[in-house]
Amino acid sequence: MKVIKSISEMKQWSDTQRAKGLQIGFVPTMGFLHEGHLSLMRIAREKCDAVVVSIFVNPTQFAPGEDFNRYPRDFKRDEALCKKEGISVIFYPSHEDMYPESHRTFVITDQLSQLLCGKSRPTHFKGVTTIVCKLFNIVKPHVAVFGQKDAQQAIILKRMVDDLNMDVEMIIAPIVREADGLAMSSRNKYLSETERREATVLYRSLQLAQDTFEQNKNKSFIQNQIRKMIEENSSGRIDYIEIVDGETLAEPAKQSKTILIALAVYFDQTRLIDNVLLKNDC
Amino acid sequence: MKVIKSISEMKQWSDTQRAKGLQIGFVPTMGFLHEGHLSLMRIAREKCDAVVVSIFVNPTQFAPGEDFNRYPRDFKRDEALCKKEGISVIFYPSHEDMYPESHRTFVITDQLSQLLCGKSRPTHFKGVTTIVCKLFNIVKPHVAVFGQKDAQQAIILKRMVDDLNMDVEMIIAPIVREADGLAMSSRNKYLSETERREATVLYRSLQLAQDTFEQNKNKSFIQNQIRKMIEENSSGRIDYIEIVDGETLAEPAKQSKTILIALAVYFDQTRLIDNVLLKNDC
Numbered sequence: 001m002k003v004i005k006s007i008s009e010m011k012q013w014s015d016t017q018r019a020k021g022l023q024i025g026f027v028p029t030m031g032f033l034h035e036g037h038l039s040l041m042r043i044a045r046e047k048c049d050a051v052v053v054s055i056f057v058n059p060t061q062f063a064p065g066e067d068f069n070r071y072p073r074d075f076k077r078d079e080a081l082c083k084k085e086g087i088s089v090i091f092y093p094s095h096e097d098m099y100p101e102s103h104r105t106f107v108i109t110d111q112l113s114q115l116l117c118g119k120s121r122p123t124h125f126k127g128v129t130t131i132v133c134k135l136f137n138i139v140k141p142h143v144a145v146f147g148q149k150d151a152q153q154a155i156i157l158k159r160m161v162d163d164l165n166m167d168v169e170m171i172i173a174p175i176v177r178e179a180d181g182l183a184m185s186s187r188n189k190y191l192s193e194t195e196r197r198e199a200t201v202l203y204r205s206l207q208l209a210q211d212t213f214e215q216n217k218n219k220s221f222i223q224n225q226i227r228k229m230i231e232e233n234s235s236g237r238i239d240y241i242e243i244v245d246g247e248t249l250a251e252p253a254k255q256s257k258t259i260l261i262a263l264a265v266y267f268d269q270t271r272l273i274d275n276v277l278l279k280n281d282c
Numbered sequence: 283m284k285v286i287k288s289i290s291e292m293k294q295w296s297d298t299q300r301a302k303g304l305q306i307g308f309v310p311t312m313g314f315l316h317e318g319h320l321s322l323m324r325i326a327r328e329k330c331d332a333v334v335v336s337i338f339v340n341p342t343q344f345a346p347g348e349d350f351n352r353y354p355r356d357f358k359r360d361e362a363l364c365k366k367e368g369i370s371v372i373f374y375p376s377h378e379d380m381y382p383e384s385h386r387t388f389v390i391t392d393q394l395s396q397l398l399c400g401k402s403r404p405t406h407f408k409g410v411t412t413i414v415c416k417l418f419n420i421v422k423p424h425v426a427v428f429g430q431k432d433a434q435q436a437i438i439l440k441r442m443v444d445d446l447n448m449d450v451e452m453i454i455a456p457i458v459r460e461a462d463g464l465a466m467s468s469r470n471k472y473l474s475e476t477e478r479r480e481a482t483v484l485y486r487s488l489q490l491a492q493d494t495f496e497q498n499k500n501k502s503f504i505q506n507q508i509r510k511m512i513e514e515n516s517s518g519r520i521d522y523i524e525i526v527d528g529e530t531l532a533e534p535a536k537q538s539k540t541i542l543i544a545l546a547v548y549f550d551q552t553r554l555i556d557n558v559l560l561k562n563d564c
Contacts, residue, residue: 007447102530104394105411105445110386129387137447163387165289165419248384 001083003090007098007138010091014052014140022049026141026168028132031055032072033081036176036184040145041085043173050088052139059095060106061127067269072189091139098134107133107164109156115249116152116242116262117273128153129160136168143169147176149183151262151275155249175274177203183274190270198234202265202274205229209261210276219243219252222261230265239264239271246277256280283364284371289380289420292373296334296422304331308423308450310414313337314354315363318458318466322427323367325455332370334421341377342388343409349551354471373421380416389415389446391438397531398434398524398544399555410435411442418450425451429458431465433544433557437531457556459485465556472552480516484547484556487511491543492558501525501534504543512547521546521553528559538562 004010017024025044029037037053044051055078062068075092082090106126112118113125136144146154154172161168176184181203182196191199205226212222223241230236244250246258262275286292299306307326311319319335326333337360344350357374364372388408394400395407418426428436436454443450458466463485464478473481487508494504505523512518526532528540544557 011447011449102441103445104392105442106390106392107446108388108390110388112386134445134447137449159384160387163385163416164389165293165416167293167419 001079001087001090003079003092005092005094005097007093010052010089010093010138011140013089014138017050018140023143024048024139024141025051026054026135026139026144027051028054028056028135028144028146030057030071030186031078032074032186032189033078034176034184034186036147036149038081038085039176040147040173041082041087043171044143044145045086047143047171048141051086052089052091052141053082053087054091054093054135054139056091056093056098056131056135058127058131059099060130061124063121063123066121067187067190072186091135093138098131106130107160109159109163112152112156112159112249116240116244117264118152120239120264120271125153125156129156132157133160133164133166136166141168143171145171145173148172148275148277149175149185149273151246151260151277152249155247181207183272185272187270187272191267195235195267195270198236199265199267199272201230201233201236202263202272204233206261206263206274206276210278213259213261213278217252226261226263230263234265234267236265236267236272239266246280252280283361283369285361285374286371287374287376287379289375292334292371292375292420293422295371296420299332300422305425306330306421306423307333308336308417308421308426309333310336310338310417310426310428312339312353312468313360314356314468314471315360316458316466316468318429318431320363320367321458322429322455323364323369325453326425326427327368329425329453330423333368334371334373334423335364335369336373336375336417336421338373338375338380338413338417340409340413341381342412343406345403345405348403349469349472354468373417375420380413388412389442391441391445394434394438394441394531398522398526399546400434402521402546402553407435407438411438414439415442415446415448418448423450425453427453427455430454430557430559431457431467431555433528433542433555433559434531437529463489465554467554469552469554473549477517477549477552480518481547481549481554483512483515483518484545484554486515488543488545488556488558492560495541495543495560499534508543508545512545516547516549518547518549518554521548528562534562 025048027040107129245256246260264273307330309322389411523545527538528542
């Protein structure tokens with residue numbers, strides 16, 4: 001396994017693979033890898049001849065005051081995990097190379113980026129689309145794998161790939177959960193013991209919502225049910241509980257193919273997200 | 283010469299060229315071709331094995347009330363001109379394919395896009411960067427040729443290519459002028475006979491500025507000189523006269539490699555631009 005830090009070296013490696021007719025799979029990450037990331041790598045490994053994992057804590061997707069500085073980092077551990085998964089290259093660029101002082105260009109996705117998580121993090125998705133666009137141009141993957149855990153991110157990035165006519169096949173992989181149901185996240189590390197225990201209520205409330213949805217599609221009824229369950233069983237402060245079309249994030253409609261029930265809840269300073277994506281058979 | 287309307291067919295054509303190891307040159311245009319465009323094609327032809335010209339009047343770079351609807355179009359004439367220049371493919375997509383209703387993604391270049399032309403056309407460059415990003419992903423050129431006539435566009439697009447880590451060599455070709463000095467532009471067609479005659483003052487004022495600059499680098503002195511000459515010799519309404527760093531559009535400084543003197547002037551509804559790029563030897 002190679003660790004490549006230079007942008008031009010990374011491009012060269014990918015050009016060489018492509019010239020040989022080999023398929024490149026790509027898993028962009030911010031490091032501090034967990035089973036969720038490893039599941040994405042395994043999917044990429046299955047589909048492609050070689051897999052690149054990028055590790056880059058992307059400053060442009062954090063707002064001032066968010067957790068950019070304390071975001072957990074452990075490159076040595078990440079490196080060992082990638083090696084074990086049969087990754088070909090870790091792309092590990094510097095902030096200075098990715099965002100030199102002259103940098104002025106951003107990729108934005110109107111409307112979609114202002115809903116759900118975008119309400120409390122209005123510049124977050126601008127940072128995400130920008131870095132993923134850059135990484136795609138550097139790593140030149142045939143296939144990229146993202147997690148359904150970041151449901152809105154997946155929707156926005158698929159939109160970007162279509163809108164900008166990029167030749168990247170986007171695979172969205174299922175959420176990987178801890179034994180007690182908590183969605184895996186690098187941010188779970190921030191939780192106190194009590195918070196960690198309480199945080200299981202997120203998935204339980206989504207499971208309840210999923211059961212309810214089969215009989216009763218009333219949006220505010222389901223939202224209230226989730227809210228009540230979280231408030232009665234934890235110290236979590238609800239950021240949002242949303243029920244939307246799973247492709248457009250718009251109001252669910254008869255023609256919606258899928259319905260996304262998504263939530264974000266703060267435990268003290270730690271903001272956790274989770275979701276379920278349901279077939280809409282009405 | 284092929285005329286390709288479908289995005290997927292265009293991509294396929296480019297993939298085939300690339301697989302054969304051939305270099306693709308690209309000249310994006312809005313059609314109604316003139317000698318300026320042809321000069322770009324000749325440069326691309328010289329550098330590359332095959333040249334693609336796109337013809338697409340891009341709606342997102344026109345604001346409501348601008349001349350999108352009346353922008354001159356003559357595909358048959360354009361086709362004949364491209365054929366004569368040895369162009370391999372005209373890419374001629376539909377608006378519906380380029381901007382389906384679901385389209386939400388834009389490429390923006392902060393700061394640079396709000397100066398000079400961006401002051402009176404605040405959304406113009408957002409449309410330009412977005413369409414060029416899309417076209418680059420579809421046509422997959424090794425080399426793209428743009429005109430120095432659109433000096434700010436050239437600076438912004440080079441910034442975009444660097445910032446988004448695109449593998450496209452950007453060539454900026456000199457302005458092609460009519461015998462009397464007027465910079466070639468599809469919009470010259472809008473001018474009345476009197477306006478057409480008066481419009482030569484733009485280049486004459488830039489030439490005077492260039493001569494003055496050799497002795498006297500005082501910015502407002504040169505600006506006033508240009509303003510006076512245009513106002514005394516034409517009915518033109520000055521939009522801006524700017525003297526800026528030729529790479530960053532910032533205030534000229536000692537370390538500026540080049541100085542851009544650029545102007546935009548309205549003749550009735552028709553907005554003309556012109557510029558000279560000078561070496562800074564102070």
